[in-house]
Amino acid sequence: MTKTIEDIKKLVEPDRIHRSLYSDPELFALEQERIFESTWVYMGHESQVKENGDYMTLNIGRKPVIMVRGRDGNINVLHNQCTHRGAKVAGKKCGNARAFRCCYHGWTFKTDGTLIGVPHKGGYEETHFDIKDPKFSLKVVRSQSYRGFIFANLSSKGADLKEFLGDAASSIDNMIERSPGGDLEITGGVLRYRHNCNWKFFVDNLNDTMHPMVTHQSVGDACQSYIDELPKDTPPTREMDIVAPFGSSYENFDMMGVSVGPKGHAFTGGTDSIHSNYMEVDGYIEAMHKSYGEEKTKEILCVNRHNTIYYPSLTIKGAIQSIRIIRPISVNETEIETWTFRLKGAPDDMLHRTMLYSRLINSPSSMVGSDDLEAYTRLSEGLMSGGSEWVDMSRFIGREERPDGNMTRAIGTSDISLRNQYAAWLGYMTDVPQQEEL
Amino acid sequence: MSDKNCPTTSEITALINRETELLDDKKLAEWIALFSEKGTYWMPVAIDQADPLNHISIFYDDVLMMNVRKHNLKHARAPSKEVEIRSSRLTGNIRLLDFDAKTGNMTVKCNFQAVLYYNEQTLFAGQYIYKFIWTGEKYLIEQKKVNLINCDASHGTIITYI
Structure with a gap:
């Protein structure tokens, strides 16, 4: 990335903007990072995941995530990335799952993201791997509902959803x-x-x-x-x-x-x-x-x-x-x-x-x-x-x-x-x- | 009234050829005249979609909307219509799904491929399902349903009837 904050400031004036805002691939990449991946982005409505295990796969900016209603009835947004080698654990646009099983080596996660199964586990003895270590669970994204409208925010900082919507x-x-x-x-x-x-x-x-x-x-x-x-x-x-x-x-x-x-x-x-x-x-x-x-x-x-x-x-x-x-x-x-x-x-x-x-x-x-x-x-x-x-x-x-x-x-x-x-x-x-x- | 004879394959083919030819030739007024008063043109957005009212569709036009589109397509100030639309439709595997000798009404299904050239060339493929009603003199289209194989894909502008 070569654009500095000062460069970007020159592109927006009170009554006009520079034409490159619509065409510069570097600005597009920065928008993904600093806007879509840093603020509240709409995921879906709670009625789209009615039953426990109902899920939808979505993106926040460039990052694939899963919106899923867990066994406790709560809706979570999870990174759609296996903690082993990184494949998406859910591939379909939507469905119902009791658990997410990675299609590559079979690591299996509960619908709240917790890792519950790793095949042929013995090979991990004397390694840093620990099935109970939260770092091996699917990472949870901050999500909030406004009257059934679910938004997620990849940034843990900043205002709550209600304040954001104003x-x-x-x-x-x-x-x-x-x-x-x-x-x-x-x-x-x-x-x-x-x-x-x-x-x-x-x-x-x-x-x-x-x-x-x-x-x-x-x-x-x-x-x-x-x-x-x-x-x-x-x-x-x-x-x-x-x-x-x-x-x-x-x-x-x-x-x-x-x-x-x-x-x-x-x-x-x-x-x-x-x-x-x-x-x-x-x-x-x-x-x-x-x-x-x-x-x-x-x-x-x-x-x-x-x-x-x-x-x-x-x-x-x-x-x-x-x-x-x-x-x-x-x-x-x-x-x-x-x-x-x-x-x-x-x-x-x-x-x-x-x-x-x-x-x-x-x-x-x-x-x-x-x-x-x-x-x-x-x-x-x-x-x-x-x-x-x-x-x-x-x-x-x-x-x-x-x-x-x-x-x-x-x-x-x-x-x-x-x-x-x-x-x-x-x-x-x-x-x-x-x-x-x- | 005596029962109507079942149309021959070549009679059915002629009906389909006429319909697709009028679209290829952009003769929308004549094309609309092929439909009955309650005729509809339906392009579902989901595979096996049963319902045009409680589910969203790409197209579900009655004769009224067909007529509005007819005027819109030739309007000098419709920006998206400034580019000439050229198209070629090919149909095959024509089969009669249902024929009612009492009324003469029938349902016909065929496969189609339609190539549209509008800014760029686009290929559409799938099945047409026609419901024809017999007026005593001729067949009118009660419904033309267009099942695209990629109905649920993210489509660019679909500029005219397929």
């Missing part, structure tokens, strides 16, 4: 409250969408409200062209409900507002968003009234946020119960996973609506997502030109901003969430004690 956790709270049963459950599989671009283009775009009317104009127009073909008085459909707002006006997006907080977290929308005018689903309001009463229901449902980003790894749409996980693969390769929540106690039709939303907006086949990805691809290629060294994010800087709890609220088309993310990025990338001096 006021932005209210988006998770709202998604849970939208369930008449007060609980969520992951269901219905996962969509994986390969993005041939740097992970930050995707994150930048989540709260970029100046692009939909340009990038997605064709989708709004296509909806309108189809409506024009239909006989008059044809009732509106749910598909149009979902797709058409992506062609909303600048004024609409201004009004939505945006809130930013510490650590790069942010959300667009408040009482209004592109989700706030959906048709009602039969039976849902009634179920909510029964659980919460009319007034509280109104209070819950008038929170209509669009995307909330828990920087750097998770983005959620509480109003539509869909989440996406950001998995960087290389400097110009990223995988985006889309998962769906069922609101417990809600009619099945609510789930069907979420599935429809994810297919129309987040699937590899989406008319909306494919135009976003096309824009990211052109950003990747365009920034290599070097006609300008800088990427602008100055819109509404210092204007139309006000404090909102521990967050800052701004006009919806402000670049404030970009500025906030890159301030957090710079914080992570330059907060490196000792190592630098070695």
Whole structure:
């Protein structure tokens, strides 16, 4: 590594960042180490490992880990690395295991990581090996749950998860409250969408409200062209409900507002968003009234946020119960996973609506997502030109901003969430004690 | 009404050839006209996925969404549609899974390979499963289901129907 802290500081200014942030492989490696492998990264929801022994294999940055519910019912995150020669002890994406047995020499570990078996053990007599020595157990990663959302942190230092999420956790709270049963459950599989671009283009775009009317104009127009073909008085459909707002006006997006907080977290929308005018689903309001009463229901449902980003790894749409996980693969390769929540106690039709939303907006086949990805691809290629060294994010800087709890609220088309993310990025990338001096 | 005769292999092949040819030729309006009013195009994301509503899919379009895509594909300002899409579909191993002489309806399965050239060349492979309904005059598609062998892979943009 040749980049010093001083070099990195020169890449981020208050209203612009250097183009190399998106293309420099060395910066990508440093991001993995200093961001993804040093802060709270989303693993999954507790409903994905319901039974004791249920596990999922994941990565934190470049490091393979296992999220597993142990025999005691507790969920642990373990390094997926045999303490013998180092092979991954779990190979499948998910499954149920009584123990993890390494496929190479058969060292076997309990689901809490404890080493319990080593074949032909006699050969280790008079060596440093001791089956009871914790250093031969799978190393446990610090993990915490926020209301069922499990995050892990490879760094043992730093804030607890709740403090890390800060006021932005209210988006998770709202998604849970939208369930008449007060609980969520992951269901219905996962969509994986390969993005041939740097992970930050995707994150930048989540709260970029100046692009939909340009990038997605064709989708709004296509909806309108189809409506024009239909006989008059044809009732509106749910598909149009979902797709058409992506062609909303600048004024609409201004009004939505945006809130930013510490650590790069942010959300667009408040009482209004592109989700706030959906048709009602039969039976849902009634179920909510029964659980919460009319007034509280109104209070819950008038929170209509669009995307909330828990920087750097998770983005959620509480109003539509869909989440996406950001998995960087290389400097110009990223995988985006889309998962769906069922609101417990809600009619099945609510789930069907979420599935429809994810297919129309987040699937590899989406008319909306494919135009976003096309824009990211052109950003990747365009920034290599070097006609300008800088990427602008100055819109509404210092204007139309006000404090909102521990967050800052701004006009919806402000670049404030970009500025906030890159301030957090710079914080992570330059907060490196000792190592630098070695 | 008398029972309908079972279509011959060449009649079934002609139906499939017509459908895939219209996609190859990007004649989406004519392609959509092959579907019944309640017709759907389904591409599951999981192997043996039984359910398009309670489980996520890559595609599950009704005729309405097909029509929106038709307009979107030719829109001058759809950035991802500026690159020309070229494709070639090949089908084989056509077999009749089910035929109901009373209604004339049938289910047909075949293997396919589809090569798309869009920025780069991509190969898709798997099975098509067609549910055809007999109107008394012609067959319409009630559902075209596309089972990709790599349905659960991490896909780049799938720019059009396969």
